[in-house]
Amino acid sequence: MEQQIIAGAGSCRQLRGYLRERGLQKLLLVCGGSYDRLRIREEIEASGAELVRFSGFAPNPRYEDVCEGTALFRRAGCDGILAVGGGSAIDVAKCVKLYSKMDPGRSYLEQELSDTGVPLIAVPTTAGTGSESTHFAVIYFQGVKQSVTHDSILPDLAVLDPEALLGLPLYQKKSTMLDALCQAIESWWSVNATAESIGYARRAAEAIRDVWAAYIDGAEPDAAERMMLAANDAGRAINITQTTAPHAMSYKLTSLYGLPHGNAVAVCLPEVWGYMLAHPEKCTDVRGAGYLQGVFRDIAGALGQDSPQAAVDWFRRLMQTLEMRYPVAGSWPGEWREMVQAVNPTRLKNNPVALDEGALQELYERIVRHEA
Numbered sequence: 001m002e003q004q005i006i007a008g009a010g011s012c013r014q015l016r017g018y019l020r021e022r023g024l025q026k027l028l029l030v031c032g033g034s035y036d037r038l039r040i041r042e043e044i045e046a047s048g049a050e051l052v053r054f055s056g057f058a059p060n061p062r063y064e065d066v067c068e069g070t071a072l073f074r075r076a077g078c079d080g081i082l083a084v085g086g087g088s089a090i091d092v093a094k095c096v097k098l099y100s101k102m103d104p105g106r107s108y109l110e111q112e113l114s115d116t117g118v119p120l121i122a123v124p125t126t127a128g129t130g131s132e133s134t135h136f137a138v139i140y141f142q143g144v145k146q147s148v149t150h151d152s153i154l155p156d157l158a159v160l161d162p163e164a165l166l167g168l169p170l171y172q173k174k175s176t177m178l179d180a181l182c183q184a185i186e187s188w189w190s191v192n193a194t195a196e197s198i199g200y201a202r203r204a205a206e207a208i209r210d211v212w213a214a215y216i217d218g219a220e221p222d223a224a225e226r227m228m229l230a231a232n233d234a235g236r237a238i239n240i241t242q243t244t245a246p247h248a249m250s251y252k253l254t255s256l257y258g259l260p261h262g263n264a265v266a267v268c269l270p271e272v273w274g275y276m277l278a279h280p281e282k283c284t285d286v287r288g289a290g291y292l293q294g295v296f297r298d299i300a301g302a303l304g305q306d307s308p309q310a311a312v313d314w315f316r317r318l319m320q321t322l323e324m325r326y327p328v329a330g331s332w333p334g335e336w337r338e339m340v341q342a343v344n345p346t347r348l349k350n351n352p353v354a355l356d357e358g359a360l361q362e363l364y365e366r367i368v369r370h371e372a
C-alpha cells in the first residue's frame with residue numbers, strides 16, 4: 001500500500017482538506033497526555049472533523065488499553081482514526097484499526113487479521129520511532145511483548161510537522177533521536193537490507209550526523225524539520241528490514257530498569273556493533289563476510305568516520321555527550337539466563353552475525369557493568 005506523506009512546518013493545516021476530500025467526519029483521536037500542550041492542537045481541532053478523544057493507554061500500551069479504544073471507536077461510530085503522539089499512540093491506533101471489525105466476544109489476539117479499510121492518519125510528536133511509516137505495532141499482553149504486523153496498519157497519511165516537536169522534553173528528544181539513529185544503523189546491517197532500505201538508512205544516518213547537535217540545542221528551527229524527516233526515513237528503512245539484535249536485547253532492559261526505548265536500544269547498540277566487528281567469522285548474511293565488512297565501512301563513512309571501529313567510538317562518545325542513562329552497575333540480581341532467554345529469536349535472525357546464548361550473556365554483562 002502506498003502511503004501519503006505531508007511534510008514541513010505548518011503541514012497540519014492541510015489535514016482539513018484531506019479529511020474533507022475523503023468525507024471523514026468523526027475520528028477517534030488517539031493521543032497522550034501531552035496533547036493539551038501541543039502547539040499543533042489548534043490546527044488539529046480546526047480540521048473540521050468531530051474528534052472523540054482516547055488517551056487511556058500506558059506508555060508501553062497494554063492489550064486491555066487497545067480493547068478500550070476499540071470499544072470507544074465502535075460506540076461513538078467513528079469513521080476514521082487520527083493518532084497524534086509518539087510511538088505508543090500510533091501503535092494503539094494501528095491496533096484499534098485492526099480490531100475494529102473483529103468479534104468483540106472473543107480475544108482479538110486469537111482472531112485472524114485482515115484489512116478493515118478504516119482510514120488511519122498519524123501525526124508524530126517525536127522524531128524517533130518512525131512508527132508513522134511502518135506496518136508494525138508493539139503492545140503488551142500480561143506483561144509479554146506482542147509484535148503486531150499487518151500490511152494494512154501502515155497509516156494512509158503521515159503528517160510530518162516539525163511544529164509538533166515544540167516543547168518535547170530534552171531527555172525524550174535525545175532518547176527518541178537515538179532510537180532513529182539505531183534504527184537506521186540496524187536496518188543498514190540487517191540481513192534483510194535491500195538497495196531501497198539502504199537508501200533510506202543512509203539518508204537518515206547522514207542527516208542525524210549533520211543535525212543532531214543543532215536539534216538537541218534547539219537553536220535552529222530547520223534542524224527539527226530535518227530530524228523529523230530523518231526519523232521517518234529510518235522508519236521506512238525498518239519497515240522493509242525490521243530491526244536486529246540491539247532492539248531485540250533492549251526490551252528486557254526497558255522492563256527491568258525502566259529505561260525508555262531509545263535509551264535502552266542505544267545502550268545495547270555499541271556493544272553488539274563491537275562484537276560483530278570482532279567476529280566476522282560468525283557472519284550469517286548470505287551475501288558473505290566481505291559484503292558485511294563493506295556495510296560496516298559504509299555506515300562509518302555515513303557517520304563521518306574513517307573506520308568501523310572509529311564509528312563505534314563515535315557512537316559511545318555521543319552517548320556520553322548526551323549524558324544518557326545506563327542500567328545501574330551490579331543491580332541485576334537475577335539469573336543471566338532469564339535475561340538471555342527473553343531475547344526474541346526472530347529479531348536475532350535479522351542480525352548479520354550469529355549471537356548465541358554465551359554471546360548474549362557476555363554483551364548483557366558488559367552493558368550492566370558499564371560505568372558511564
Ligand SMILES: [Fe+2]
Binds near residue numbers: 129
Ligand atoms: Fe525502536
